[in-house]
Amino acid sequence: MPLKPTALNLSRQPGAVAALRFDGASHHYGSYVAVDDLCLEVAGGETVALLGPNGAGKSTTISLLLGLLRPHSGSIEVLGTTPRKAVAQGRVGAMLQTGPGSGLPAGVKVGATLQLARRLYPRPAPFDVTVERAGIGELLDRQTHRLSGGQVQSVRFAIAIAGDPELVFLDEPTAAMDVAARRSFWKMLRQFSREGRTVLFATHHLHEADQIADRVVVINHGRVVADGPGAMLKACVASRRVRFVCERPDRAQLDGLEGVTDVEIHGHGVTLGSLDADATVRALVRQRIAFTDLEVTGAGLEDAFVALTEGGAVGRSA
Amino acid sequence: MTASLVAFGRFEVGRLLRSWKFLIITVGFPVTFYMLFLGNQSSGTLVDSVSWRAYLMVTMCSFGALVAGLTAGGARLSAERASGWARQLRVTPIPAWSYVVTKVAASMLVILPVMVLVDVVGAVFGGVNLSIGNWFGLTAVMWASALPFALLGVFVGYLVNAETAFPVVIALMFVLGYFGGLFDPLANMPSALQTAAKALPSYHNASLGVAFLDGQGFDAQHWIVLGGYALVLSAAILLKHRVEEGRGLA
Numbered sequence: 001m002p003l004k005p006t007a008l009n010l011s012r013q014p015g016a017v018a019a020l021r022f023d024g025a026s027h028h029y030g031s032y033v034a035v036d037d038l039c040l041e042v043a044g045g046e047t048v049a050l051l052g053p054n055g056a057g058k059s060t061t062i063s064l065l066l067g068l069l070r071p072h073s074g075s076i077e078v079l080g081t082t083p084r085k086a087v088a089q090g091r092v093g094a095m096l097q098t099g100p101g102s103g104l105p106a107g108v109k110v111g112a113t114l115q116l117a118r119r120l121y122p123r124p125a126p127f128d129v130t131v132e133r134a135g136i137g138e139l140l141d142r143q144t145h146r147l148s149g150g151q152v153q154s155v156r157f158a159i160a161i162a163g164d165p166e167l168v169f170l171d172e173p174t175a176a177m178d179v180a181a182r183r184s185f186w187k188m189l190r191q192f193s194r195e196g197r198t199v200l201f202a203t204h205h206l207h208e209a210d211q212i213a214d215r216v217v218v219i220n221h222g223r224v225v226a227d228g229p230g231a232m233l234k235a236c237v238a239s240r241r242v243r244f245v246c247e248r249p250d251r252a253q254l255d256g257l258e259g260v261t262d263v264e265i266h267g268h269g270v271t272l273g274s275l276d277a278d279a280t281v282r283a284l285v286r287q288r289i290a291f292t293d294l295e296v297t298g299a300g301l302e303d304a305f306v307a308l309t310e311g312g313a314v315g316r317s318a
Numbered sequence: 319m320t321a322s323l324v325a326f327g328r329f330e331v332g333r334l335l336r337s338w339k340f341l342i343i344t345v346g347f348p349v350t351f352y353m354l355f356l357g358n359q360s361s362g363t364l365v366d367s368v369s370w371r372a373y374l375m376v377t378m379c380s381f382g383a384l385v386a387g388l389t390a391g392g393a394r395l396s397a398e399r400a401s402g403w404a405r406q407l408r409v410t411p412i413p414a415w416s417y418v419v420t421k422v423a424a425s426m427l428v429i430l431p432v433m434v435l436v437d438v439v440g441a442v443f444g445g446v447n448l449s450i451g452n453w454f455g456l457t458a459v460m461w462a463s464a465l466p467f468a469l470l471g472v473f474v475g476y477l478v479n480a481e482t483a484f485p486v487v488i489a490l491m492f493v494l495g496y497f498g499g500l501f502d503p504l505a506n507m508p509s510a511l512q513t514a515a516k517a518l519p520s521y522h523n524a525s526l527g528v529a530f531l532d533g534q535g536f537d538a539q540h541w542i543v544l545g546g547y548a549l550v551l552s553a554a555i556l557l558k559h560r561v562e563e564g565r566g567l568a
Binding site: 066068087088089090092093094096097098099101102103104105106107108112116117119120121122156159163 | 321322325326329332333336337394397398400401402403405406407408409410411412413
């Protein structure tokens, strides 16, 4: 597969109004740089996953997009205006990380909380529509402190979309959810994004990013290290593992083979990461390296993720 | 935006008035103490030229306001800020200042019925007899000058975390209550404590009520001290709010 960095931004349409734009924005906490000269543009209607390990700068990025934090340098635009104005106009919804707290007010029913959330926005979606979208019809008469982890997140999602926002930010929305809750949450979100809304969610669940998002933006140390559809990201880095057994493996020789990105040797067992497994196998034969038990497997997004965040930038890097 | 803020205010007041814990503490304390202390002095006793029954009603109005203000803010507010709800509100269209202003306003709104209830208890059980105008006047003066209690509760909620807020609230309730002369007339206290009381908002709030009843006019120092408390506490809350806002927390 050809690996042209420009091919990674398939969803970008020239001239389309960006839903959000980071232009060399940085933010630091004391001497710790959380977001470092970040450049990112998301078009209206895209569903984008912000993928990265803990401490990569995902939450800071979302806080900057909501105007909760200000960039120390660079600029950020949301829906053609400043983050604070976009929020004040009621065009943005968000589900933030809450740590151990539920993020919901105590001593009140779910229905009343959602009613309040609607009244805080100038053009809210009808109550029933939001209830339906978030699938919380059965929870409306429940007190907010009598909800399971998954139910809390559904209610918080309802609050995030109560104002019928054009743009939604979700910071690790499925944290504390079990598998079933997670599945129904993403189903809900996919339905919502199909209505033409822009969604940006942070996650460190690689499969979620891959399956839900049109586009995966990998960030680490506050910078974009990769940007593209999940499938393409996987193809970008050691997309195949080539395993075989070899009498006397020579690391230098193996490393020099066509397509090889990394070499692991455990006794006689050799695992090569390769961008082009066919070429690597042909090179093995050509160089008369005696191998047995050859096995070629695809690398998961997991491997791609590790490769990306550990070092080399791929795609449109900042 | 006004409609949003009204909705938010109603939501806050509704939550307070539906909270059994809040009602039992704020209504239970002043009413119980009124009934308990009523017999401490013989019915003919005059304190500051006001009958003991009326005097105690005034100080229990102050105490009720103090307890309501501290409880409405305090641990509730602290826990709510920790839960992430306060932050969620920050990403809705209502302005940043509206959260804290609504909290103070909601505290003031729930202080009023507490005072009225103590008035009713004073009238029914204490036999306090005032003209309609004086009932209104007394309550209005005491309510308006109870603003420092509402601010103090919100300040505690901003200053300390939910676990420490509870003991801090209890301590403030009894320090301001006892040393402010709300349980026992100040004249019965040693002179050092009498001097100390004059630094406390609880003393001045109750004194305004007593001054209203004895009809000899208000001493400006009461308003000055209470106004000073309101200003300092507002500034402290604002400062704390700004710091947290800068960190993306508020």
